[in-house]
Amino acid sequence: MSIFPTSVENFHPLDQKGEVPGLGSSGSSSKRRKVRKFGHVAFRPLMLILILAILVLYLHSTQLDSIDRRSLYWSVIRSELIQQLGLTLISSAVVTVLAVLLGILLTRKKAPVANSVVTALATLGQAAPPVGLMILAALVLGVGARTAIYALIIYSILPVLRNTVTGLNGLDKSILEAARGIGMRPIQILVGVELPLAVPVIMAGVRTAIILNVGTAALATFINGGGLGTMITTGIAVDRTPIIVTGSVLVAVFALALDWVVMVAGEVLSPS
Amino acid sequence: MQVALDLSPQEASQVDSGVKPRRSAIELRDVSKHYKDAGAPIVDKLTLSIAEGEFVALTGPSGCGKTTTLKMINRLIEPSSGQILINGLDVDDLPSHRLRQGIGYVIQNVGLFPHMTIAENVAAVPRLLGWKKDRTANRIDELLSMVGLEPSMYRDRYPRELSGGQAQRVGVARALAADPPILLMDEPFAAVDPITRTSLQDEFLRLQQSIRKTIVFVTHDMAEAMRLADRVVIFGPQSKIAQVGAPTEVLSAPADAFVSSMLGTGRLVQLLSCVKLRDVSLDPWPTISEEMGQDERLVALAEALGRGKDRVLVLDEAKRPRYWIYLDGNGESMRFELDCTLDLEVTSLRDAITQIVYCPHDCAVVVDGDESFQGVIDLKGIRRSLAPLAGSSASIIGVDK
Numbered sequence: 001m002s003i004f005p006t007s008v009e010n011f012h013p014l015d016q017k018g019e020v021p022g023l024g025s026s027g028s029s030s031k032r033r034k035v036r037k038f039g040h041v042a043f044r045p046l047m048l049i050l051i052l053a054i055l056v057l058y059l060h061s062t063q064l065d066s067i068d069r070r071s072l073y074w075s076v077i078r079s080e081l082i083q084q085l086g087l088t089l090i091s092s093a094v095v096t097v098l099a100v101l102l103g104i105l106l107t108r109k110k111a112p113v114a115n116s117v118v119t120a121l122a123t124l125g126q127a128a129p130p131v132g133l134m135i136l137a138a139l140v141l142g143v144g145a146r147t148a149i150y151a152l153i154i155y156s157i158l159p160v161l162r163n164t165v166t167g168l169n170g171l172d173k174s175i176l177e178a179a180r181g182i183g184m185r186p187i188q189i190l191v192g193v194e195l196p197l198a199v200p201v202i203m204a205g206v207r208t209a210i211i212l213n214v215g216t217a218a219l220a221t222f223i224n225g226g227g228l229g230t231m232i233t234t235g236i237a238v239d240r241t242p243i244i245v246t247g248s249v250l251v252a253v254f255a256l257a258l259d260w261v262v263m264v265a266g267e268v269l270s271p272s
Numbered sequence: 273m274q275v276a277l278d279l280s281p282q283e284a285s286q287v288d289s290g291v292k293p294r295r296s297a298i299e300l301r302d303v304s305k306h307y308k309d310a311g312a313p314i315v316d317k318l319t320l321s322i323a324e325g326e327f328v329a330l331t332g333p334s335g336c337g338k339t340t341t342l343k344m345i346n347r348l349i350e351p352s353s354g355q356i357l358i359n360g361l362d363v364d365d366l367p368s369h370r371l372r373q374g375i376g377y378v379i380q381n382v383g384l385f386p387h388m389t390i391a392e393n394v395a396a397v398p399r400l401l402g403w404k405k406d407r408t409a410n411r412i413d414e415l416l417s418m419v420g421l422e423p424s425m426y427r428d429r430y431p432r433e434l435s436g437g438q439a440q441r442v443g444v445a446r447a448l449a450a451d452p453p454i455l456l457m458d459e460p461f462a463a464v465d466p467i468t469r470t471s472l473q474d475e476f477l478r479l480q481q482s483i484r485k486t487i488v489f490v491t492h493d494m495a496e497a498m499r500l501a502d503r504v505v506i507f508g509p510q511s512k513i514a515q516v517g518a519p520t521e522v523l524s525a526p527a528d529a530f531v532s533s534m535l536g537t538g539r540l541v542q543l544l545s546c547v548k549l550r551d552v553s554l555d556p557w558p559t560i561s562e563e564m565g566q567d568e569r570l571v572a573l574a575e576a577l578g579r580g581k582d583r584v585l586v587l588d589e590a591k592r593p594r595y596w597i598y599l600d601g602n603g604e605s606m607r608f609e610l611d612c613t614l615d616l617e618v619t620s621l622r623d624a625i626t627q628i629v630y631c632p633h634d635c636a637v638v639v640d641g642d643e644s645f646q647g648v649i650d651l652k653g654i655r656r657s658l659a660p661l662a663g664s665s666a667s668i669i670g671v672d673k
């Protein structure tokens with residue numbers, strides 16, 4: 001068997017046919033599943049390391065002048081990375097808490113009207129072009145990272161909200177009836193049954209929000225919010241291709257890396 | 273913490289000081305349910321009293337309000353009017369979740385929690401009640417064995433690894449976890465294949481013999497109701513009760529054309545399935561103790577022959593049948609093995625008939641739970657014992673009243 005993830009993925013459809021999942025399945029197929037899972041998880045970091053290596057090689061093979069260097073000092077890159085991470089994580093964390101709470105409220109009984117209103121508003125937030133949203137927010141709240149975070153929250157709340165509502169509404173009704181029937185209180189049902197079962201769907205929404213935010217955070221630089229976008233705008237301003245390339249690659253790599261972390265976290269957290 | 277409905281009968285009757293001859297575990301008084309948007313009530317002034325330890329089946333056509341009635345007992349649905357008492361206490365006197373912690377609840381789709389192991393599922397109610405860890409663990413193992421699942425094998429599995437029948441066993445175990453006096457079951461065996469269903473029914477009956485819960489069991493399957501319940505409530509059109517009675521009563525004398533049509537053509541077979549050997553009179557047969565010598569045996573055989581019986585049944589000191597003896601051509605006593613032994617408590621007339629038909633000596637030996645000899649039964653005896661039950665079915669089975 002090849003160890004390359006893609007070929008491992010393609011290996012299966014035939015030999016897995018007719019196997020009852022979980023019922024004493026044969027050791028070899030569960031091992032194969034593990035190999036596939038490992039390949040699935042390990043592929044992304046390997047790819048990202050490769051891309052970074054190519055970037056480093058490219059920068060080494062290019063003549064860099066002092067202007068280039070100033071933007072490519074590790075200390076500069078590091079502080080922009082941290083800003084980017086901060087923008088993304090803070091906005092995503094706030095969005096997750098807000099949207100999950102909102103989603104919980106909207107899925108309690110007697111909330112279908114509120115549900116459609118709130119979802120419509122959230123859709124509006126996402127439909128607005130992110131640059132416009134940033135600038136609009138800056139006009140109202142002034143420039144800076146804090147404003148950028150507000151804009152990111154408005155922009156990315158929809159997927160988490162929608163997935164929370166979908167995840168909670170999509171649960172098997174007989175499970176909830178059983179939970180009620182054995183005497184669990186609503187809060188116990190929510191915390192002990194509904195949320196754990198909805199985690200995979202909610203996490204998918206959080207993942208989408210993080211992707212949206214990590215990309216959009218690159219625009220924070222337009223309203224003085226910092227982040228990796230600064231490198232791109234600087235590169236454009238001083239007309240230096242290496243800076244633009246580095247900024248763009250770092251934004252992309254950073255987004256993919258964060259997505260990977262969230263994916264792995266989701267797999268660890270979700271009920272097996 | 274205290275189990276919500278953990279009231280002993282004495283406590284309950286102190287609260288309810290009225291003088292009642294027979295305590296009822298569940299009492300519905302003029303209970304109705306109607307929804308605003310629907311015209312006719314779903315349940316209309318239902319009055320029903322269920323005794324402690326009684327197994328009552330609610331049955332009737334789909335949509336007649338069986339589930340609604342059941343759910344009003346544990347307040348998953350609030351009645352529009354009327355009163356429901358459990359052990360003499362109004363169900364409204366408790367917070368609804370406390371009420372439900374004290375009532376077992378089993379539903380058709382089982383509703384096991386997919387993110388929890390079998391053990392965690394079974395432990396759901398004990399956890400709500402704050403039981404200690406080892407007490408819960410012991411109880412889990414006890415319950416899993418009780419419902420026929422080897423604890424060491426199933427404890428740590430997840431619900432998706434179970435077959436439908438196994439899942440419902442776990443559902444029953446979960447409902448019984450805190451040993452509630454009352455069990456509400458809504459079509460619990462309807463979603464499994466017929467063979468599994470029959471074995472689940474059999475096992476559940478056996479379980480009920482030992483746990484003696486008060487059970488309200490909803491099913492649209494008449495045969496299942498007849499098979500399991502001590503008393504059957506048949507809901508008719510317009511949410512009215514068409515008939516209430518023991519299965520044999522209903523089967524032998526359906527109240528009206530509606531009940532007859534609900535019972536269908538399998539009525540006689542169902543009747544035979546419902547009547548157990550303990551409900552009919554058995555015939556005596558000459559017996560002799562195992563310790564007796566050859567001479568006594570010959571005397572006993574001669575006496576038996578005088579009464580038209582060509583065999584004598586030999587019993588051991590605990591009155592358990594051992595073998596037959598009979599006289600061979602040379603006047604010696606010969607033995608041969610028992611061929612057909614039936615259990616007084618569990619064998620229905622239907623099973624008895626099947627057994628007797630295949631038995632070389634057209635009559636079967638009947639024993640009780642301790643295997644001690646109770647009498648014999650043959651096809652004539654079965655026919656005779658049906659006469660008093662027959663009612664309107666007399667004409668079908670051709671016996672005189």
Ligand SMILES: Nc1ncnc2c1ncn2[C@@H]1O[C@H](COP(=O)(O)OP(=O)(O)O)[C@@H](O)[C@H]1O
Nearest residue numbers: 307309310314333334335336337338339340341
């Ligand atoms: N929330 C509701 N609003 C209006 N009608 C309902 C509601 N819930 C159930 N019903 C109606 O009540 C009737 C009885 O339902 P149910 O008790 O489940 O019947 P059964 O269990 O006997 O099949 C059905 O006709 C159903 O359509």
Ligand SMILES: [Mg+2]
Nearest residue numbers: 338339340490
């Ligand atoms: Mg029903």
